[in-house]
Amino acid sequence: MIRTKAGRAGAGGPGRYALGAVGGLLAAFAGLALAQLVAAAVRPEAAPLTAVGGAVVDGTPAAVKEWAIRSFGTDDKLVLTLGVGAVLAAAAIAAGLLAVRRPAAGTALAAAFGVLGAAAALGRPEAARPDALPSLVGGCAAAGVLYLLVRAIPRPRPRASGAGPPGALDRRGFGRLAVAVLALSAGAGYAGRRLGAFGDAGATASRAGLVLPPPAAAAPPVPAGSDLRIPGATRFITPVREFYRVDTALVIPRVDAGTWRLTVRGEGVSRPLTLGLRELLARPLVEHDATLTCVSNEVGGPYAGTARWLGVRLADLLREAGVRPPSQGGRADQLVARSVDGMTLGTPVETVMDGREALLVVGMNGEPLPFRHGFPVRMIVPGLYGYVSACKWLRELRLTTFAAYDAYWVRRSWAQRAPVKTQSRIDTPRPSAEVAAGRVAVAGVAWAPHRGIARVEVRADAGPWREARLGAADGNDTWRQWVWPWEAAPGGHTLEVRATDGAGAVQTGERAGTLPDGATGWHAVTVRVRG
Numbered sequence: 095m096i097r098t099k100a101g102r103a104g105a106g107g108p109g110r111y112a113l114g115a116v117g118g119l120l121a122a123f124a125g126l127a128l129a130q131l132v133a134a135a136v137r138p139e140a141a142p143l144t145a146v147g148g149a150v151v152d153g154t155p156a157a158v159k160e161w162a163i164r165s166f167g168t169d170d171k172l173v174l175t176l177g178v179g180a181v182l183a184a185a186a187i188a189a190g191l192l193a194v195r196r197p198a199a200g201t202a203l204a205a206a207f208g209v210l211g212a213a214a215a216l217g218r219p220e221a222a223r224p225d226a227l228p229s230l231v232g233g234c235a236a237a238g239v240l241y242l243l244v245r246a247i248p249r250p251r252p253r254a255s256g257a258g259p260p261g262a263l264d265r266r267g268f269g270r271l272a273v274a275v276l277a278l279s280a281g282a283g284y285a286g287r288r289l290g291a292f293g294d295a296g297a298t299a300s301r302a303g304l305v306l307p308p309p310a311a312a313a314p315p316v317p318a319g320s321d322l323r324i325p326g327a328t329r330f331i332t333p334v335r336e337f338y339r340v341d342t343a344l345v346i347p348r349v350d351a352g353t354w355r356l357t358v359r360g361e362g363v364s365r366p367l368t369l370g371l372r373e374l375l376a377r378p379l380v381e382h383d384a385t386l387t388c389v390s391n392e393v394g395g396p397y398a399g400t401a402r403w404l405g406v407r408l409a410d411l412l413r414e415a416g417v418r419p420p421s422q423g424g425r426a427d428q429l430v431a432r433s434v435d436g437m438t439l440g441t442p443v444e445t446v447m448d449g450r451e452a453l454l455v456v457g458m459n460g461e462p463l464p465f466r467h468g469f470p471v472r473m474i475v476p477g478l479y480g481y482v483s484a485c486k487w488l489r490e491l492r493l494t495t496f497a498a499y500d501a502y503w504v505r506r507s508w509a510q511r512a513p514v515k516t517q518s519r520i521d522t523p524r525p526s527a528e529v530a531a532g533r534v535a536v537a538g539v540a541w542a543p544h545r546g547i548a549r550v551e552v553r554a555d556a557g558p559w560r561e562a563r564l565g566a567a568d569g570n571d572t573w574r575q576w577v578w579p580w581e582a583a584p585g586g587h588t589l590e591v592r593a594t595d596g597a598g599a600v601q602t603g604e605r606a607g608t609l610p611d612g613a614t615g616w617h618a619v620t621v622r623v624r625g
């Protein structure tokens with residue numbers, strides 16, 4: 095009896111609304127799946143969740159982005175996609191509920207989300223008109239599916255009329271339609287993925303088939319003493335798989351090396367260049383060890399790595415194009431690198447041409463660049479933070495001035511010029527570690543790329559600074575390992591480290607955040623020593 099009552103109450107209200115909510119979610123799923131299929135044909139970045147996520151990345155204030163990187167690390171992209179998905183799910187439920195009462199309004203809301211996705215896709219750098227298609231098609235599909243589903247929601251029959259129990263809801267029609275929508279959407283989504291993989295096949299094959307020529311100027315072997323092999327310390331050369339990744343790409347660009355082209359043009363370029371990978375690889379290749387680090391790296395943070403890079407000297411290429419550095423009368427003081435996904439990074443021309451090994455990189459630790467690190471070609475300029483030098487998936491080099499043009503991060507309140515600040519990090523013992531009393535190897539890395547590291551000092555509990563033993567230097571562009579034997583007495587202790595660069599400048603203890611041009615301060619680690 096009670097059950098019947100509840101059922102009848104449900105028949106009129108909540109039952110239909112529950113179906114409406116389900117319908118909204120199904121409609122959104124169908125729209126996304128179909129959009130995925132269309133995006134596979136247009137451009138993977140144009141898929142609605144990716145486009146909206148990308149727009150959020152572009153529009154996020156620097157401070158919020160810093161917070162996200164701090165809180166979620168390299169998972170920031172996953173968190174972002176989940177967030178966009180959650181908002182969309184909520185909107186889908188809202189559209190479904192609305193559609194129960196007012197089918198036209200609910201359907202219109204679903205379609206509006208398609209338009210929103212299209213706007214996001216068109217607003218991305220490097221967007222082309224077809225990028226709007228996935229979201230528009232997806233929005234129409236969602237609207238259509240929602241309309242069909244809400245029409246299939248049975249209306250409660252008036253008590254006295256017709257057969258069957260009064261007020262009962264026949265959900266079979268809705269159920270059958272829902273299953274059909276689910277199956278078709280899953281099929282479309284799967285086809286989209288397969289098509290996407292098929293589209294990437296050329297790029298994957300071009301990387302697998304790439305044989306890097308031997309360098310004309312090979313780097314000497316890494317000095318034996320560069321890696322002190324202290325358990326728990328960072329390795330001197332960072333394995334490719336462990337190298338940090340920082341970029342705005344929600345979908346890693348997979349560029350086909352066979353069709354890749356680089357253009358060099360702009361102010362002061364008397365001979366504009368266009369070259370493919372084959373022409374680039376025909377030039378003398380240089381091998382060089384350098385440490386790359388991110389301006390978003392906090393004191394003690396993980397966003398630094400060292401690799402053996404293989405590439406073409408950028409200064410030679412620029413000279414060939416007729417470019418002169420400002421100190422020799424050149425008009426352009428900024429080199430703007432542009433990637434296939436529309437990222438722009440501005441580097442001082444003077445720095446690139448001052449004799450350091452600024453490279454157009456094709457190889458990393460003996461293998462072609464991985465897709466995530468910029469295949470087929472990226473830039474590396476020793477001594478500069480990544481965001482002002484290390485363009486991945488490079489496509490164009492344009493010469494201009496700092497006065498005339500602000501690159502992507504500069505428009506988001508980061509500094510135009512950003513040489514890497516001297517930093518040192520304690521890698522072992524770990525923060526809050528418990529160690530046995532007696533001799534403890536305190537070790538880590540210190541970097542001041544292009545200036546080099548001359549000294550590292552450690553102190554315990556704000557006592558006198560003690561000089562650490564340094565690993566062998568592998569040029570001035572890489573970090574140096576260091577170790578200090580500490581006589582640890584029982585209790586709680588704080589260890590601090592500071593470095594001195596090759597010019598004799600001591601790392602400042604003054605704390606500064608990462609914005610606008612890199613964090614400063616000494617890395618401190620608190621540990622507990624057992625008695």
Ligand SMILES: Nc1nc2c(c(=O)[nH]1)N[C@H]1C(S)=C(S)[C@@H](COP(=O)(O)O)O[C@H]1N2
Nearest residue numbers: 338339340341342388433437480481484486
């Ligand atoms: N195309 C592109 N290149 C890019 C970026 C990006 O977002 N897009 N990020 C830059 C930043 S901020 C850094 S620190 C380095 C990181 O390079 P990695 O991911 O290979 O470590 O790449 C740089 N190059």
Ligand SMILES: [Mo]
Nearest residue numbers: 388389480481
């Ligand atoms: Mo960065």
